[in-house]
Amino acid sequence: MGVTEYILHRSPINSALYRYMTRLGVVMDYVAFIMIISLTGGTKSPLQPISYLILLHASLYWSFTGAMVATYMVLIGYIGVVFVVDGGFMAADLPRHLFNFAFTVMIGVIGGIIVARERKHFVEKGIFENLAKKDYLTGLYNHRSFQEQIRETITQRKHFTLVMCDIDYFKKINDRYGHQVGDAVLIAIGHLLETVIPEDQGRAFRYGGEEFTIILFTPDRQPAIALLQRFIAELKKLEFGSDDDKFGVSMSFGATVRKKDQKSEELVAAADMLLYAAKEQGRDRVVWG
Template identity: 70%
Template sequence: MKYYHQTTLDLIIFMSLFVFAVIYMGITEFAIHRSPIDSAFYRYTTRTGVLLDYVAFVAIISLTGGTQSPVYPIAYLVILHASLYWSLAGAMVATLMVILGYIGVVITVDGGFMIEDLPRHFFNFAFLIMVGVIGGIIVARERKHFVEKGIFENLAKKDYLTGLCNHRSFQEEMKETIARRQQFTLVMGDIDYFKRINDQYGHQAGDAVLRSIGTLFDSSIPTEHGSAFRYGGEEFVIILYTQDRHFASDLLNQFREKLRAIEFGTDEDKFHITMSFGAAVRDKEQSATELVATADALLYEAKEQGRDRLVWGSYSLP
C-alpha cells in the first residue's frame, strides 16, 4: 500500500511537471516569436529556459530511479543548451550545477554513495566534465561561426551609410511580397536638389543628410506596415503593406513634415531639405519591373510639378 501511494505521488508530480513544461514552452514560444530578437524579454526568456531544463532534469531523474534513471542523458543536453548562450563558461557552470544536482539525487534518492557504485559515479562525473569541456568548445566555435556569418549577411544586405536595407534586399523583398500575393504599395522617393547640397555644403553634409533620412525612415515606418530601402544615390524606395491610399499618404506626409523640421549644416549656415515621392498601388497583373517603372514615373512627375510632394497616379497630394 505504501509503495502504491508513493508511486501515485511520483506520477502526480511527474505529470504536474510535464503539464507545467508544456504550458511554459507554449507561452514562451508564442511570446518570443512576437518579440524583437534584441529585446530584454527575448534574452531573459530564452536564457531562463536553461534553468527550467536543469530543474526538470533533477526532478525527472529523482522520480525515475535516481542516478540510474534511463533519462539521465538529459544532463548532456542541459550542458549543451547552456553552452549555446554562454559558450565554454556556460558549459562549465552547467556541468558544475548538474554534478551538484547529481550528488543531491544520490543522497536523497539513492541512499548515499555506496562503495559498489563509486566506479559508476566516477565515470558519470568524467563524462559530464568531458561533455562540458569538449561540447562547450565545439558549440562555442560553431556559435562564433554562426554569429560571424550573420554579420557578413547583414553587411551584404544593409547600406552602410543610411543603415537601411540596400537595393539587393529591396529586390528580394519585392519578389517575396509578390510571391505571397500580399497587397502592397510601392513608393519611390528622391531628395530634392541633393546635388546642390553636395556642391554648396560638401559631401560630408550630403552624407549627414542621407544618415538622417535613414534614421527617420527607420523610426517613421513601423515594421508591420512596411520597409524602407536605399535604392541608390539619393533615391529611396518603400514597400507599404497596404493598398489604402489615405493611410499610406498620412504615413508619408508625417515623414515629410518631420524631415522639413530637421536643420542641417552649421550654426552660421543652416539649411533644410525636402523629398519628392511617387506612389503606385500594385495591380495584380503587374510584374516587379513594371511596378518600379510606374512608381519611378510618378516620382518624375512629382519633381516636374515642383518637388516636395507626393504623387499618386492620376492626382497629387502636395
C-alpha cells in the first residue's frame, strides 16, 4: 500500500501510470494482506484489520462496485486462510469467523456508499467551480479567473507577457448579421485561442464582450510574437455568414512584457493603452510596449 501511494503521489493524475496503479494497487495490497496474515497466525493474526484498509482503498479507487468485488475477494481469501493455515473451521472459532465476515461486509458496503457519495459531491463541486470560472459561451476562462491567474503569475514569475485584444468592428457584425452570428464568431475565436496557445505556454481568457486577454508565460517577445502571428494567420482563414455573404474578422492587440515590480492593475492598464493605440493606428495589428 505504501509503494502504491508513493507512486500515485509522484505521478501526474492524468497519466497512464496513475490510472494503472489505482487499479493494480488494490490487487497488490490484497496479495500482501493474504501473505501477511498467513505468516502471522492466520485468521487470529493481529493484522487482520488490514483487510478493512484494503476495502476502503478499493472504495476510493474502484468506487462502490469495486468495493463489493474487493469485499468478496477478501472473504474468499479469508476462507482460504482458514483451510490452509487454521486447519479448517472449528466449532469454537465459528462466532469469531461470523463476526469477521459480518464486519468485513459492513465495512465494504458502508465504505463503498460513503466514498461513492463523497465522490459524487466532489464531482458536482468541480462542475460548479468550473462553471463559475469559465465563460459559458466560448469555454475560455472568464474575467474572474483572469484576475486570479494574473495575481498568481505575478507571484510565480517576475516577467511574463500580457496581451489585450478584441474583435475589430464587432458591433457592426452584430448589427448586420445578428447576435447568433456574433456568438459564432466569439465561439470560433475562443476555440482558436485554446488550440493555438499550449497550456504550458499560456492561457487565454474572455475579458468581456468582444475583448480577450492572453497571459503568455514568456519574458521574451520573440516566442510571444510567434504565437500571436500563428493565431492571426489561423484567424484570417476563418469565414462566417452564409454561402452568398461570407465575411472574415480581424483583431487588434496590445502586448507588453511585465516590468519588475509592476502591479497587476498597472500591467493591465498598460496593455489596454497599447490595444487602444492599435485601434487608433487602423486596427488589425499588434502594438508592443
